[in-house]
Amino acid sequence: MNNQYLREELIRQSGVNPKKCMKCGKCSATCPAYDEMEYHPHQFVSMVESGDIEPLLQSESLYKCLSCFACIERCPRGVEPAKLVEAVRLSAIRKQGENRMTANDVPALLDEDTPQQLLVSAFRKYSK
Amino acid sequence: MQRVGVFVCWCGSNIAGTVDVQAVSEALKSEPGVVFSANYQYMCSQAGQDMIKEAVKEHNLTGIVVCSCSPRMHEATFRKTAAAAGINPYMVEIANIREQCSWVHKDIATGTEKAIILGKAAIAKVNLNTPLTPGESPVTKRALVIGGGIAGIQTALDIADAGFPVDIVETKPTIGGKMAQLDKTFPTLDCAACILTPKMVDVAQNEKIRIFSYSEVSEIKGFVGNFDVTIKKNARYVKEDICTGCGACVEKCPMKKVPNEFNLGMDNRSAIYIPFAQAVPKVATIDPNACNMLKNGKCGLCARVCTAGAIDYTQKDEYINEKYGAIVVATGFNPISMDKFDEFAYNQSKDVITSLEFERLTNAAGPTAGHLERPSDGKSPKTIVFVQCVGSRCDACAEKGKEYCSKICCMYTAKHAMLTRDKYPDTEVYVFYIDVRTPGKNFDEFYRRAVEEYGVKYVKGMVGKVTPEGDKLKVQASDLIANKQLHIDADLVVLAAAIEPDKSARPLATMLTASMDTNDFFTEAHPKLRPVESPTAGVFLSGACQGPKDIPETVSQAGAAASKVIGLLAKDKLTGNPCVAHSNELMCNGCSSCEKVCAYGAITYENKEFRMPDRTTKIRRVAVVNPAVCQGCGACTVACPSGAMDLNGFASNQIMAEVDAICK
Numbered sequence: 159m160n161n162q163y164l165r166e167e168l169i170r171q172s173g174v175n176p177k178k179c180m181k182c183g184k185c186s187a188t189c190p191a192y193d194e195m196e197y198h199p200h201q202f203v204s205m206v207e208s209g210d211i212e213p214l215l216q217s218e219s220l221y222k223c224l225s226c227f228a229c230i231e232r233c234p235r236g237v238e239p240a241k242l243v244e245a246v247r248l249s250a251i252r253k254q255g256e257n258r259m260t261a262n263d264v265p266a267l268l269d270e271d272t273p274q275q276l277l278v279s280a281f282r283k284y285s286k
Numbered sequence: 287m288q289r290v291g292v293f294v295c296w297c298g299s300n301i302a303g304t305v306d307v308q309a310v311s312e313a314l315k316s317e318p319g320v321v322f323s324a325n326y327q328y329m330c331s332q333a334g335q336d337m338i339k340e341a342v343k344e345h346n347l348t349g350i351v352v353c354s355c356s357p358r359m360h361e362a363t364f365r366k367t368a369a370a371a372g373i374n375p376y377m378v379e380i381a382n383i384r385e386q387c388s389w390v391h392k393d394i395a396t397g398t399e400k401a402i403i404l405g406k407a408a409i410a411k412v413n414l415n416t417p418l419t420p421g422e423s424p425v426t427k428r429a430l431v432i433g434g435g436i437a438g439i440q441t442a443l444d445i446a447d448a449g450f451p452v453d454i455v456e457t458k459p460t461i462g463g464k465m466a467q468l469d470k471t472f473p474t475l476d477c478a479a480c481i482l483t484p485k486m487v488d489v490a491q492n493e494k495i496r497i498f499s500y501s502e503v504s505e506i507k508g509f510v511g512n513f514d515v516t517i518k519k520n521a522r523y524v525k526e527d528i529c530t531g532c533g534a535c536v537e538k539c540p541m542k543k544v545p546n547e548f549n550l551g552m553d554n555r556s557a558i559y560i561p562f563a564q565a566v567p568k569v570a571t572i573d574p575n576a577c578n579m580l581k582n583g584k585c586g587l588c589a590r591v592c593t594a595g596a597i598d599y600t601q602k603d604e605y606i607n608e609k610y611g612a613i614v615v616a617t618g619f620n621p622i623s624m625d626k627f628d629e630f631a632y633n634q635s636k637d638v639i640t641s642l643e644f645e646r647l648t649n650a651a652g653p654t655a656g657h658l659e660r661p662s663d664g665k666s667p668k669t670i671v672f673v674q675c676v677g678s679r680c681d682a683c684a685e686k687g688k689e690y691c692s693k694i695c696c697m698y699t700a701k702h703a704m705l706t707r708d709k710y711p712d713t714e715v716y717v718f719y720i721d722v723r724t725p726g727k728n729f730d731e732f733y734r735r736a737v738e739e740y741g742v743k744y745v746k747g748m749v750g751k752v753t754p755e756g757d758k759l760k761v762q763a764s765d766l767i768a769n770k771q772l773h774i775d776a777d778l779v780v781l782a783a784a785i786e787p788d789k790s791a792r793p794l795a796t797m798l799t800a801s802m803d804t805n806d807f808f809t810e811a812h813p814k815l816r817p818v819e820s821p822t823a824g825v826f827l828s829g830a831c832q833g834p835k836d837i838p839e840t841v842s843q844a845g846a847a848a849s850k851v852i853g854l855l856a857k858d859k860l861t862g863n864p865c866v867a868h869s870n871e872l873m874c875n876g877c878s879s880c881e882k883v884c885a886y887g888a889i890t891y892e893n894k895e896f897r898m899p900d901r902t903t904k905i906r907r908v909a910v911v912n913p914a915v916c917q918g919c920g921a922c923t924v925a926c927p928s929g930a931m932d933l934n935g936f937a938s939n940q941i942m943a944e945v946d947a948i949c950k
Contacts, residue, residue, distance in 0.1 A: 180679060182720040187764035188629065188750025192771040200766065232629055232750060236681035 161209040164249065168206055172245035176207035178235045185229035185239045195219040199229045199239040206242055220247040225279035288349040288377075288413050291322040291341045292405065295329035295354035297384055302327075304388040304397040310353060313402045317409045321345050330360050335367045342371040349377045349412040353405045355384040374417030376864065376935055381408035403948055410947035414940045418864035423914045425511040425860055426611040429851050430455065432503055432794065433616035435463020436837060437829025437844045439485050441614050444848030446494035450855045453608065454489070455498045455517055457790065460565035462486055463618055467548065467642065469649040469656075471837055472701040473732035479564065479651070486566040499567055502790070504605070506613070506797040507887075509915040510824030511860045513610040521601040523572035523580065524558075529596035531568030535588035536560060544576040546653075549646045552661060553653035558588045562651060570596075612824050612851040613798065615808055616844070617791045619830040621783040622677050626686035630676065630781055635754040636661040638779045641672075641695065644702055658710060660778055663757065667777035670706060671761050672699050672717040673749045677784035679720070688784045688805060693834035695782035696723045700733045700742075702780065707740040716743045716774065718763055726836070745772070752779050785834055799886050800825045808832050818847040822886070823917070826850050865935035866916035867923060869909040872896075873930035876907030880922035880931050888915035889922060 169176065185199035192198055197205065197219045205214055214220070220243065229239040259281055267277060294311040296302035307325040315323040322345045326334050329352055341347060350373070352364050357380040365375035383401040391397040429445050431438045434456030442452045454461060465471075466486075468478035489495050498517050505516035539556035546555040548562055557576035560568060570588075578585040579599055589597040621640050624632035632638045637660050639647070650656035660667050674695055680687030696719070703715045722744070724730040736742045747764035754760075761774040787806045795802045800820040801809040808827050811819040818827050828847040829840040854860075869880070871894060881889045890912065893905050909931070911922075923931045923938065932938055 178681060180720060181766070182675065182748040183746070183764035183766040184748035184750055186750070186766070186771060187748045187762060189771070192764075198764075198769070198771075200764070201769075228750075234675070234680040234684060234687055236683050 161211055164211050165206060165209045168211070168242065168245045168249065171248065172238070172241040174203075174238050174242045174245070176203045176237065176242070179203045179207070179237045180235055182234065184232050184234060185237075188228045188232045190226060190228065191222050191224050194222040199223075199243065202243050202246065203237060203239050206246070211246065214246050215250045215253075219243075220250055223247070225276075288319045288415070289321045289345065289347050290317075290319040290349040290351060290409055290412055291338070291345060291347040292317075292320055292324070292351045292353065292409065293329050293334075293338055293341075294323070294325035294383075294401075294405070295334070295352065296325065296327045297355060297388075298327065301354070301384050301388040301401075304391050304394055305383060305401045306394055306398040307401075309398050310383070310401045310405060314351075314353075314405045314409065317406055319349070319413045320409060322347065329354050330363055335363070335370075338364070338367050339371040342368075342373060348373060349379070349415060351379050351381060351405065351408045351412055353381040353383045353401060353408070356380075356382045356386075374419075376418040377412065377415050379408040379412040379415065381405045406947040406950070407944040410943040411940045414937065414943055415935070418934055420864040421862045421913050422859045423509075423511055423862065425855060425857055426513070426609045427451070427855050428453070428608070428610050429612045429614060429855060430503075430513070430515055430608070430610040431614045431616055431828075433463070433618055433788075433829070433831070434458070434461030434489075434497065434499070435616060435618045435829065436465040436482060436485075437618065437831075437840045438463070438614070438616035439482075439489055440841050440844035441616060441826075441828045441848045441851070442495050443485065443488055443492065444845050445614075445851050445855075446492050448848075448852040448856075449494070450852065451494045451496075453496045453498060453517075453610075455501050455503055457500070457502050458561065459500045459522065459559075459569070459571040460561045460567070461489060461497060461499060462562075462564075462566065464642075465837060466562065466564075467550075467645060467649075469645050469652075470701060470705060472697045473726070473728045475701070475705075483564040486564065490566045497567060498606070499569075500571060503794065503797065508609075509886075509888075509912070511611045511854070512914070513613055513824065515608055515610055515613075517606045517608065519604040519606060521574075521603050522569070523574070523577070523597065523599055523601045524570045525596045525598055525601075526567060526569050528594050529569040529592075530594050531560060531565075531570070532594075533560060533570075534591045534593070535570055535597065538587050538591045540585065540587060541576050541578060544573060549653045550640075550643050552643060552646060572597075572599075612826060612854050614826045614828050614847050614851060615791075615794065615798070615800070615820070615831050616828040616847075617788045617794060617831040619785040619834070620788055622688065622786050624676070624781060624783060627676060627781075629751045630673065630749070630779065631752040631754055631759070632781065635752075635759060635779075637667075637754075637759055637777065638752060638781065640781050640783045641698055641702065642783075644780045645698075648702070648705065658706065665757075665777070666710065667713065669714045669774065669776045670703075670716070670778045670780065671749065671759075671763075671774060671776040672703055672715070672780045672782065674699055674717065674719045674782045675748075675784075676781040678782075688786060690784075690805065690834065691723065692782075692784045693723070694785070694836050696721075697726070697729055697732070697836065699780075699782050700724075700736045703742040704732075704736040704740045707736075707742055714743070715741075716745055716776075718745050718747055718749050720746075720748060726838070747772075749779075752776075785830070787831055791831055798822060798825050818843055818850055824854065860914075862914055863918055864913075865918040865933065866913045867911045867918065867920070867931055867933050868913075869911060869926075870930045870932065871908040873928050874906075874908040874926075875928050875930075876909065877927060879925040879927060880909055883921040883925040885919070885921065886915050886917050888912050888917075 381404040504518040508514040541557035545551040646652040677687035749763040826847040
């Protein structure tokens with residue numbers, strides 16, 4: 159797959175316009191999973207924009223993102239880095255050709271302590 | 287029928303390169319009314335103008351069509367030529383065959399065809415032109431300055447210096463504005479008060495200047511040269527002319543727990559107060575929301591201690607009417623509210639402050655007498671984190687913050703960081719920046735000094751969140767150069783909050799019918815060539831009400847606004863634009879449609895007696911246009927359902943004739 163094609167695909171799927179980024183780094187400043195990640199939220203934005211996507215697809219960082227959306231909430235430019243991380247993740251998972259989680263798995267995971275947002279995010283992460 | 291002369295300009299190769307000028311002048315020769323048609327290399331040159339003048343004499347012309355550049359460029363030139371040749375300047379029409387034709391076409395055939403059509407339209411219009419004479423109106427030789435910060439002060443001083451009387455209206459009890467609250471000023475580090483207060487005293491002592499403090503503008507009527515303004519003087523419950531500013535009342539007042547707005551609520555003042563030692567006018571003011579005597583009649587201590595007898599609990603708001611020739615808006619700015627920026631914990635911790643609060647904390651006249659102490663426990667901070675661009679440069683769709691760069695923050699943050707390291711060298715100082723913007727004389731040198739000489743740690747990155755923990759502020763931030771996330775235990779966090787226009791600006795703009803942008807900054811008449819004038823005649827802009835500005839820029843703009851005001855007030859009479867609306871009262875049915883769309887308040891109604899066909903008389907309500915106020919925009923002519931409204935020089939039949947000529 160051509161990088162440029164993948165870049166366009168990721169931008170289309172996520173609805174994120176990486177050109178809006180002013181490189182302030184607030185997304186990475188706010189990220190609670192920062193130390194776990196090889197590539198940080200601001201790098202996702204700049205690497206997708208420059209078409210340097212292969213390293214992201216190979217990186218464990220994809221699965222370290224908590225989908226907490228703090229970066230989306232705090233970004234002063236409305237870039238929404240987490241959506242881009244999710245788009246890259248989807249494209250990696252789709253290549254693997256397997257569904258990690260189905261709707262049937264959800265009830266078993268429900269308990270009082272688990273925030274529902276986490277399940278929704280997990281479902282979204284692993285179902286497509 | 288008019289006798290029309292057509293003059294086609296080549297504009298060197300600007301027009302002649304894409305338009306066959308010879309063919310255009312030939313084609314227009316046979317148009318109705320045309321008795322002369324020629325072309326020339328530069329119509330605007332002296333030789334070109336002489337050619338017009340000679341043709342007027344020789345062919346007895348009554349109308350002129352110049353096919354040339356945009357009327358914005360040379361309409362005035364050719365009108366003068368016409369006047370010099372003895373015909374009414376409003377008998378000139380311009381066909382724009384440069385900007386709207388030769389510049390946008392590449393093909394000569396197309397360009398020539400369009401130029402001929404544009405010429406025909408102008409000829410059709412000029413055939414219906416009537417001579418117009420501009421009206422004159424007198425000028426009231428007094429200026430009003432709204433806002434008493436450094437912008438208003440400088441404007442008023444400069445106008446007064448030229449000999450014209452000026453009134454300053456200021457909502458606060460004293461003039462001085464934001465600059466009075468500052469500690470030092472970049473990049474020279476002069477003490478703000480030391481350079482401002484002499485100017486405030488100059489204002490107070492200048493016989494030409496009156497200060498209406500604790501007052502606001504409540505109504506504006508009229509037009510350039512003749513504004514009629516109502517100023518509301520709020521009751522301060524102290525007789526201004528008697529109070530000596532001795533401060534005995536302030537000392538004795540038992541209500542001492544009122545948040546002090548001059549120190550941004552970081553300490554308290556009494557219910558009767560003088561904002562600061564060098565206030566102008568130095569007169570006490572009673573805060574009616576805090577004073578026991580005004581609230582429930584129990585106290586009266588200040589009246590007892592006042593030896594001058596200046597206290598007057600029965601004082602009422604006073605309304606003053608005054609006429610002005612020009613109005614200068616100098617309403618200034620405020621830092622934006624930090625309420626929506628939860629991530630910085632501004633509302634959770636007293637030790638997260640804005641930069642303006644930091645100014646007060648380091649000011650010798652501030653709540654800590656200039657000692658840098660944490661607002662929470664009074665300890666001196668060992669680690670300080672400055673965050674730039676808080677609420678500036680945000681996306682237009684973001685729910686918080688402003689889209690623009692606030693311009694002054696980079697420099698004042700460098701100043702704060704430098705001064706902290708200078709006074710307290712054992713303090714660690716971090717500045718988180720997105721970009722450092724220092725375009726100004728000696729600005730970048732100043733910033734580099736903060737880094738190189740004073741050891742301020744500039745980090746390229748942003749603070750993501752601040753969490754109060756114990757007596758520390760946990761700062762989580764990114765260092766983009768090192769590609770690291772930083773965790774800093776800070777004692778004080780200073781936010782460089784974006785600035786926004788004062789809230790009073792929008793209602794004022796409505797009263798003035800002056801235009802604003804989406805951020806509520808006043809719009810200038812031309813961003814480059816008329817930067818201190820509002821598009822509304824007679825209204826001028828000074829300082830941050832027009833856009834974020836530092837002190838040197840504000841002062842130079844204030845002087846520029848003053849010179850424009852002086853230029854206006856120096857005239858005895860103003861010549862109006864005769865291309866204004868007028869209403870045909872026989873057709874007007876008094877429906878008020880035109881009044882509603884008029885952005886300038888130029889239309890009023892009067893009851894007029896009309897003779898009816900059966901010899902009776904009838905009183906009808908009809909629209910009347912004030913030609914001095916009308917700007918000739920034409921909105922009313924479109925809104926008028928009966929076709930009574932028409933525009934001189936752009937009459938409906940003229941425009942229809944142009945359209946017909948184009949469509950033929």
